[in-house]
Amino acid sequence: MNTHGPRRLFGTHQPRLRGPDRGPNPLRRRSDRIQSWCTVLFLLTLVCGLPAAALSAAHAAYGSQMRVVRAEEASRHAITARLAETPPGGPHRVDRQSPWQARVRWTGADGGHHSGTATVTGGTEAGDAVRVWVDRSGALVRPPASPSTARTVGWFAGCLTAAAVVTVAYAARARARQVLDRGRYARWEAEWKVVEPAWSGRERR
Incomplete structure (x- = not known):
């Protein structure tokens, strides 16, 4: 009984599986090499170019x-300013968080009286003080x-x-x-036109 494991059938060393060929591959066409470089360029664009472009645009927009x-x-x-009108239906008909357009009056720095239309919050009525911008x-x-x-705006950009x-990048890679x-x-x-007659036997007829 063999206690040392299975016997080697071919020689003294077991055949080992070869790793991938690291040398020039005769089946690797020039177009395959170009496609590999396009893939590398595509990945570099996503890894390096995308963050740089996005951050630059965001910083510029901000x-x-x-x-x-x-x-x-x-x-x-x-x-x-002072509100010059009450919202239709009374102040409680408009939600306090809902803005609405209303007439307001205020006294300017020159002492003159002014009026105009401004956006104010709900829950107000005529005579209430409101904050407006001029x-x-x-x-x-x-x-x-x-x-x-x-x-x-920066995040959106x-x-x-x-x-x-x-x-x-995807469009360029696909193209x-x-x-x-x-x-x-x-x-x-073109190669099939050369090989097919001999392969099919049409040349021997």
């Missing part, structure tokens, strides 16, 4: 919007944009840029593969 915020904050200021000329304007708006980079496949099919067809 900076631009913050300049708008600072300009609006510098050119607008809040004042206290520009340097004293005209009613909307409140200045907030830094949170700038952050939202970054996400949109990331989606655009992914779309363009490159389509062109390479077209060349492969053309070469296969």
Whole structure:
């Protein structure tokens, strides 16, 4: 009885499975190498180019919007005005969180009386004090944009840029593969025209 395991049938060493051929592969076509490089370029674009492009776009959009915020904050200021009308149906017919357009009156820095239409919150009635915004000329304007708006714009620009980079990268990779496949099919067809007569025996007739 053999206590040393199964006997080797072929020689003194068991055959070992060869690893993948690391040398030049004769079956590897030039189009295969080009496709491999396209895949590497595609992955580099996703790993390196996508974050860089998205962050750059987000930073640029955020900076631009913050300049708008600072300009609006510098050119607008809040004042206290008096509501000149009551919402239709009474103050309790409008939710306190629901804004509505109403006439307001206020006294300007020059002592003159002004009036206009502003957006106010619900739950108010004629004579209540409301906060409105005016520009340097004293005209009613909307409140200045907030830094949170700038952050939202930055995030949106970054996400949109990331989606655009992914779309363009996928489209370029698909187009490159389509062109390479077209060349492969053309070469296969040309080679088949040479090989098929001999393979099918039509040349021996």
